[in-house]
Amino acid sequence: MQTAQTAILSLPRAVGRSAIGALAHVGRFSLMLAELFRALGEWRIWLPRTMDEARSIGAGSLFIVLLVSAFAGAVTALQTGYQFQGNLPYYVVGTLVVESIVLELGPVLTALVLAGRIGARYAAELGTMRVTEQIDALESLGRSPMSHLIIPRVLAGLVMIPILTIFANAIGVLAGWWSAKQVLPISNGDFTYGAQYFWRPFDAYYSIIKAFFFAGAITLIPCYMGFNAQQGAEGVGKATTTAVVATSVTILLLDTLLAKLLLHP
Amino acid sequence: MIELRGVHKRFGQQVILNGVDFSVEEGETVALLGPSGTGKSVLLKHIIGLIHPDSGTIIVDDLNVASLGRKELAALRSTIGYVFQNGALFDSMTVFENIRLGITDEKCNRDASYCAARVPECLALVNLTPETAAKFPAELSGGMRKRVGIARAIAGRPKYLLYDEPTSGLDPVNADIIDRLVKHLAETLGVTSVMVTHDVRGAFRVSDRVALLSDGKIVLQGTPQEFLASADLRIKAFLERDFDTHSFAA
Ligand SMILES: Nc1ncnc2c1ncn2[C@@H]1O[C@H](COP(=O)(O)OP(=O)(O)O)[C@@H](O)[C@H]1O
Ligand SMILES: [Mg+2]
Numbered sequence: 394m395q396t397a398q399t400a401i402l403s404l405p406r407a408v409g410r411s412a413i414g415a416l417a418h419v420g421r422f423s424l425m426l427a428e429l430f431r432a433l434g435e436w437r438i439w440l441p442r443t444m445d446e447a448r449s450i451g452a453g454s455l456f457i458v459l460l461v462s463a464f465a466g467a468v469t470a471l472q473t474g475y476q477f478q479g480n481l482p483y484y485v486v487g488t489l490v491v492e493s494i495v496l497e498l499g500p501v502l503t504a505l506v507l508a509g510r511i512g513a514r515y516a517a518e519l520g521t522m523r524v525t526e527q528i529d530a531l532e533s534l535g536r537s538p539m540s541h542l543i544i545p546r547v548l549a550g551l552v553m554i555p556i557l558t559i560f561a562n563a564i565g566v567l568a569g570w571w572s573a574k575q576v577l578p579i580s581n582g583d584f585t586y587g588a589q590y591f592w593r594p595f596d597a598y599y600s601i602i603k604a605f606f607f608a609g610a611i612t613l614i615p616c617y618m619g620f621n622a623q624q625g626a627e628g629v630g631k632a633t634t635t636a637v638v639a640t641s642v643t644i645l646l647l648d649t650l651l652a653k654l655l656l657h658p
Numbered sequence: 659m660i661e662l663r664g665v666h667k668r669f670g671q672q673v674i675l676n677g678v679d680f681s682v683e684e685g686e687t688v689a690l691l692g693p694s695g696t697g698k699s700v701l702l703k704h705i706i707g708l709i710h711p712d713s714g715t716i717i718v719d720d721l722n723v724a725s726l727g728r729k730e731l732a733a734l735r736s737t738i739g740y741v742f743q744n745g746a747l748f749d750s751m752t753v754f755e756n757i758r759l760g761i762t763d764e765k766c767n768r769d770a771s772y773c774a775a776r777v778p779e780c781l782a783l784v785n786l787t788p789e790t791a792a793k794f795p796a797e798l799s800g801g802m803r804k805r806v807g808i809a810r811a812i813a814g815r816p817k818y819l820l821y822d823e824p825t826s827g828l829d830p831v832n833a834d835i836i837d838r839l840v841k842h843l844a845e846t847l848g849v850t851s852v853m854v855t856h857d858v859r860g861a862f863r864v865s866d867r868v869a870l871l872s873d874g875k876i877v878l879q880g881t882p883q884e885f886l887a888s889a890d891l892r893i894k895a896f897l898e899r900d901f902d903t904h905s906f907a908a
Contacts, residue, residue, distance in 0.1 A: 527746055532706075532708060533740040533742075534735065535731075535732040535734075
């Protein structure tokens with residue numbers, strides 16, 4: 394009885410506390426964004442570092458991104474082929490593979506994979522730099538952590554993640570095409586006919602716009618978490634897992650939001 | 659000149675600094691002593707604005723550190739060299755690049771030939787060979803990392819140097835070299851320095867004045883002679899303990 398009462402009473406308190414915590418995060422996150430924009434003038438510092446970072450995340454992530462989207466394309470083709478067998482013309486497989494890869498699977502799977510790869514890496518790197526005082530050391534030299542550390546990582550992601558998504562789309566569609574031909578009597582002509590039948594150029598833009606927003610989440614959230622990591626190895630671990638979870642959830646929220654805003658305005 | 663007046667700082671419930679008054683005159687070297695965990699590093703970080711005080715003022719070079727804007731703070735910091743207790747080297751960069759980042763003057767920093775000459779010069783001052791420049795921090799021993807940290811802090815020819823336990827963990831030979839470097843920089847270049855240390859003998863040898871931080875306050879700030887003559891129990895305890903360990907080792 395007693396414990397039930399305290400539990401009920403502590404609920405609003407816990408809600409209040411986490412609401413304040415969330416507000417504090419929003420505040421500090423906005424401050425980071427403001428500082429980030431202010432440091433954009435120091436292009437001499439961030440430009441070469443952005444190039445290095447872009448090369449490293451591009452080369453490092455290409456294989457896994459292509460692998461995941463190839464499987465996604467293949468499975469989509471096999472399953473639609475199975476579902477519609479005998480009921481719809483075969484060219485529908487072409488339509489479904491292209492539309493589901495370009496509109497949804499390409500950008501979202503790429504983003505979720507990269508949240509684990511790039512996001513976790515950013516959070517762990519910056520978190521380690523925070524707890525080993527490397528960020529303090531940078532500031533002690535009168536240098537801006539924004540132009541040295543954050544801007545290069547964010548810009549590299551904003552450039553490379555949409556590019557990786559374009560590759561993922563292409564490979565996903567090709568893999569779907571190939572798999573469809575393995576199990577169905579579908580010709581290349583059927584597939585391309587289906588692919589083009591419902592195709593709108595906006596679909597390609599939509600895919601890239603999504604990738605761009607996801608790139609924002611994959612870079613900014615982990616950078617923020619790592620930058621504000623608490624002391625010790627535990628702090629770095631916590632920053633990294635929180636970053637990956639928060640980024641993944643944000644990607645799914647953005648996915649829904651963009652579908653509503655851009656496809657059903 | 660560096661001056662702290664009535665500086666208070668707490669982390670959560672834990673009071674670290676409880677009204678610290680501390681000053682360093684132009685060209686002077688002050689050693690800051692104190693048991694570990696009393697907040698010596700916290701005090702030092704207040705001086706370059708890495709930690710902000712809850713109350714009290716910090717004046718460096720006639721500037722109020724807490725009220726400086728982003729640009730002025732960066733400009734002030736580039737005249738201060740800070741040696742971190744654990745080195746705080748950038749581990750994704752070579753020793754060369756680490757020290758190059760310490761060259762805070764942007765013109766010099768972009769001048770490749772200046773840097774190629776300045777980096778080995780700084781390495782030599784901390785008794786490291788030029789070959790060290792190509793290594794990564796992970797390839798160095800703890801004592802070498804510490805000395806690279808010192809080389810990075812002095813590379814920009816700062817007006818102020820803040821050393822956080824520069825000799826702890828070093829072998830006696832290199833500790834001696836660092837002590838002499840601190841003295842040399844102060845005497846020949848007129849650098850104003852604060853040196854946090856546990857090494858009472860080194861502190862007495864190098865510094866003009868000594869201060870003891872205990873229980874969030876500066877117990878005494880004075881010459882080594884005043885320090886030795888003090889009747890304060892906390893000072894006596896600190897000196898005695900050091901004396902004991904040395905006689906034990908001998
Ligand atoms: N950023 C921080 N957040 C919370 N506590 C801190 C922080 N920095 C230092 N402390 C605490 O302040 C106390 C003094 O630390 P420090 O200045 O490092 O001691 P020392 O005199 O050995 O250098 C320690 O108890 C430490 O845990
Ligand atoms: Mg310390």
